[in-house]
Ligand SMILES: Nc1ncnc2c1ncn2[C@@H]1O[C@H](COP(=O)(O)OP(=O)(O)OP(=O)(O)O)[C@@H](O)[C@H]1O
Ligand SMILES: [K+]
């Protein structure tokens with residue numbers, strides 16, 4: 001309900017004149033991500049990976065491993081039985097089948113299993129290679145641990161504990177994951193992100209998190225360590241790309257259950273078949289029954305299913321996004337709504353003070369004075385840039401007035417920061433509506449020109465902060481921010497995919513409307529507190545929608561956890577990164593579009609190959625069933641509608657086709673089906689036509705061709 005009240009159509013923003021705003025204050029520009037840098041860089045597979053995958057295909061033959069894939073396990077059992085028959089043709093009763101047929105069937109079945117194992121192994125290969133290179137960047141680092149007496153002691157990074165405080169200076173490696181609690185530095189994070197331009201890390205605000213193993217390239221920072229050694233981001237990253245934590249997703253389990261049940265039904269059919277044929281007076285040989293069973297069961301999808309899932313996760317990683325689970329990637333494919341925060345996501349997030357505007361009868365000097373006191377200890381970018389602007393304007397900062405007072409840190413809940421002075425006076429600055437409420441609660445009145453001045457700033461897309469002492473408001477700070485370029489095109493793309501975008505911001509409605517319009521989001525919600533962001537997500541979820549959220553701030557963390565897909569920016573706070581189920585190493589919020597596409601592609605690829613696999617099997621019946629009966633009753637040649645040379649050749653051809661279709665589809669399973677933004681109905685009918693119809697036709701042609709080749713030998 002709440003969301004309903006708050007959601008405003010962006011169209012309303014049309015009332016406000018559009019304004020060209022191009023700041024020259026983009027000193028934090030390195031935060032701007034580099035699109036798609038990692039997309040084309042890597043080859044699908046290289047020689048070493050192929051050799052490793054070939055070895056793994058044999059290792060995976062271990063029945064204890066095979067049993068996890070019931071379809072291929074059945075094929076493996078078929079291989080073992082025909083192998084026994086090759087050496088002892090009468091092991092299971094008298095047989096009229098020639099030994100060469102047993103060998104051949106057994107060999108084809110072995111290859112069928114190996115091909116399926118190869119598909120999985122090659123899909124796992126890239127993650128393993130990446131994990132190896134990450135492990136190389138993991139090393140012991142000397143940390144300057146800060147002691148109680150203010151001195152530092154050199155210790156090994158491996159003995160660092162959560163809560164320790166370390167100093168890191170220019171040229172040094174950051175010894176562990178942590179948060180900057182003092183200072184500002186530029187940090188080279190290329191070891192983790194692959195992006196060579198250094199990023200600014202600073203205390204307070206949303207850019208304070210640092211990762212172990214990255215290097216400070218300028219200045220010095222004081223860092224509070226947030227993770228014990230062995231539980232770091234790099235450790236998590238390694239085990240993720242290595243696939244050590246890969247679990248089957250609910251969708252995958254459901255599909256597996258269906259396919260296994262199908263396999264079981266076909267097994268019952270094939271096992272009971274001899275009873276009927278015996279009754280009718282002819283016998284079916286064991287290797288022929290096994291060949292029939294293997295053709296009936298969905299081996300194509302059974303062999304490729306796990307590779308499809310692994311490759312999907314891997315594609316996300318290639319985009320420099322770390323997905324904590326395959327489930328999150330799949331959920332991304334079904335997303336209906338995306339919630340984004342404004343500051344740092346849609347805008348650059350380096351909100352900087354650009355002007356001071358006194359209200360009522362307050363003077364510039366008075367406003368400067370109280371603004372200074374409200375910001376002296378405000379370690380956020382907003383606070384620091386306010387102090388910088390005051391210095392620029394030549395106003396003196398009176399630190400003694402503030403001395404001994406109590407610092408009121410900025411909180412997303414109160415949307416204010418400031419000081420309680422020793423003499424009892426209380427100084428605040430913050431969101432205009434919050435400061436107004438605060439002043440009214442103390443019996444103050446609101447200056448008549450305040451709203452007008454504040455709206456003027458907001459209409460330009462800026463953020464006004466009101467400055468007040470007790471019951472009196474002195475004026476406004478004008479904070480500027482810039483919308484990142486290319487936002488409109490990205491949101492248009494999402495609209496084509498049928499996805500609604502909502503900007504949820506702590507900022508005021510007018511600023512929100514201006515930025516929403518400039519960026520081209522569908523809806524916006526202003527004056528959001530952290531719990532409001534969760535409410536919006538819950539509301540959408542209660543409407544049956546799957547919701548994705550991108551964010552970077554600590555105030556976004558609860559919402560990131562509530563969302564079905566939570567994508568945190570690597571530049572963001574530790575809290576945000578821990579709550580999310582994906583982290584974008586490039587800190588590019590519009591990356592959610594790629595993640596959604598990859599998720600859709602994963603679901604589509606799995607659906608299409610399942611369709612293909614089942615359609616495929618149907619075509620095989622036409623080859624193998626007539627052949628089987630013709631073997632028993634030679635007069636039934638009329639059944640040979642495909643005109644295959646001999647019954648045995650028909651059976652072998654169907655089996656060979658069944659085996660080689662698996663490696664032929666590996667590239668498709670790995671790369672995924674190309675996804676173009678279109679409605680899901682159009683997509684479904686398109687895929688059914690291609691993969692359903694294709695699945696029936698391809699085997700007819702394939703088996704016929706193989707039969708022509710096979711007939712040269714038998
Ligand atoms: N250092 C600060 N001191 C006082 N008030 C602040 C400070 N920083 C921000 N504010 C005010 O608090 C509001 C909420 O800030 P918050 O960081 O929660 O959300 P936001 O960054 O504006 O929006 P988003 O959720 O899109 O990132 C801001 O719009 C601003 O009015
Ligand atoms: K099959």
Ligand SMILES: [Mg+2]
Pocket residue numbers: 206341343344553555
């Ligand atoms: Mg924020």
